[in-house]
Amino acid sequence: MVQVRRLTSEDPQDPRYLVRLEPPELELLKETPGRLKSLLTDPERSPRIIDRLFPPAHKDDAHEEAEHRRLVGETLMEERLESLEAFEKTLDRARNPARRPEVELSEGELHLWIHVTNDVRVMLGTELDIQDNDWYLTGPARPEDLPSFVLLVFLSDIQERLIEALR
Amino acid sequence: MIHAAEPRTTPVVEEEVETRSDLERLWNVIVWDDPVNLMSYVVFVFQKLFGFTREKATKHMLEVHNTGRSLVASEDREKAEYYVIRLHRYGLQATMERSG
Numbered sequence: 692m693v694q695v696r697r698l699t700s701e702d703p704q705d706p707r708y709l710v711r712l713e714p715p716e717l718e719l720l721k722e723t724p725g726r727l728k729s730l731l732t733d734p735e736r737s738p739r740i741i742d743r744l745f746p747p748a749h750k751d752d753a754h755e756e757a758e759h760r761r762l763v764g765e766t767l768m769e770e771r772l773e774s775l776e777a778f779e780k781t782l783d784r785a786r787n788p789a790r791r792p793e794v795e796l797s798e799g800e801l802h803l804w805i806h807v808t809n810d811v812r813v814m815l816g817t818e819l820d821i822q823d824n825d826w827y828l829t830g831p832a833r834p835e836d837l838p839s840f841v842l843l844v845f846l847s848d849i850q851e852r853l854i855e856a857l858r
Numbered sequence: 859m860i861h862a863a864e865p866r867t868t869p870v871v872e873e874e875v876e877t878r879s880d881l882e883r884l885w886n887v888i889v890w891d892d893p894v895n896l897m898s899y900v901v902f903v904f905q906k907l908f909g910f911t912r913e914k915a916t917k918h919m920l921e922v923h924n925t926g927r928s929l930v931a932s933e934d935r936e937k938a939e940y941y942v943i944r945l946h947r948y949g950l951q952a953t954m955e956r957s958g
Contacts, residue, residue, distance in 0.1 A: 748942045750953045762939065767947055802906075809899055809949045816894030824893045824923070847896060854898050 693849050695856040698795070708801050708856055710794045712785075717792040719845060721782050723811045724775040730814065731772055743817040744771070744810070771810055778807040801853055808850045815843040884957035885938035887931040891922050892951050903948045904930065907941065932957050 694711040712720070734741045745767060749755035781800050785792040796804065816826075819836055823829065827847070831840035889900075897919055904915035908930060921928035930952075931941055938954045945952035 744949070746946060746951050748939070748946070748952070748954055750955070759939070759942075763943055767943070770947060805899070805902065806948060809895070813894055813949045821893050826893060850896060851898050854902050857902075 693852055695801075695849075695852040697856055706798045708796045708798070710796060710804075710853075712792045712794075714789060714792060716845070717782065717785055717788055719842065720849075721779070723842065723846070724779050724807070727811050727814050728772065728775050731768060731775075737818075740814050740817045743813060774803060774807050774810070777803055798857075801857065805850055805853045808846045808853070812843060812846050812850070815839050815846070819843065883935070884932045885935050885954045886929050886957045887933065887938050887941045887945070888953050888955065889918070889922050889928050889930050889945060890951040890953070891926045895950060897923065900950065903945070903950060907944050907948070 692713070693716060694709075696709055696711075698707040698709055700707050730737055730740055731744075747756050748759040777800075781794060781796060781803070785794045787793060819826075819831060819839055827844060831837050900919040900922065901912065901915045904910045904918055905912060908915075910918070918928045918930055931938065933941065942952045942954050
């Protein structure tokens with residue numbers, strides 16, 4: 692089970708956090724950026740997920756929306772890809788990966804983990820076509836969706852623990 | 859006798875005034891419900907992006923959850939665009955619309 696705790700820091704301006712995992716959990720986290728990265732670099736593969744990750748800013752005004760898209764350009768796409776790469780680098784720092792992995796994070800990196808887990812969660816939620824707020828009670832709609840559903844539950848748990856650690 | 863030259867008048871640039879009014883007009887930033895985003899995450903984003911207290915962030919999150927949407931900011935166009943772009947980056951569904 693994932694544990695996240697704030698470390699006693701010499702510098703209160705630079706809080707540090709420790710994420711403790713089981714080895715399969717570390718491996719699962721290492722695999723997840725790749726799925727989102729391959730989607731972002733090949734948007735035609737899943738337009739529904741891309742539409743969800745890059746939603747409209749102007750619901751009923753096509754002209755304003757076109758202007759908004761022109762303004763934003765590829766910024767959000769590039770930011771997401773950069774975040775995924777930064778996330779992968781933090782995982783590479785894991786101590787004791789084979790027995791009881793631990794990753795020490797700065798507060799900025801903790802925020803990064805929160806946002807990357809959410810990006811992957813949004814991808815999975817869209818893939819699973821989640822429509823209800825109590826999705827975690829009903830389970831996946833199809834048996835073949837179980838691995839994605841389990842990953843979504845796992846990332847949800849991690850995200851809540853990361854946010855809790857900030858309080 | 860020397861006659862003073864007729865003073866020149868500058869025509870009022872009404873078009874410029876209209877443009878300024880449009881720019882100064884407020885835009886509402888609306889966050890929409892999404893079943894994938896966790897409540898704790900939405901509260902976290904509201905606190906981080908808008909500087910809301912936890913209580914205010916929770917109030918807006920519950921409004922999104924219970925009614926489907928919440929008006930989280932009313933700003934000039936540039937600021938509203940900024941908020942919507944950041945909300946999208948954080949994975950929330952958000953739109954902007956002219957106020958009033």
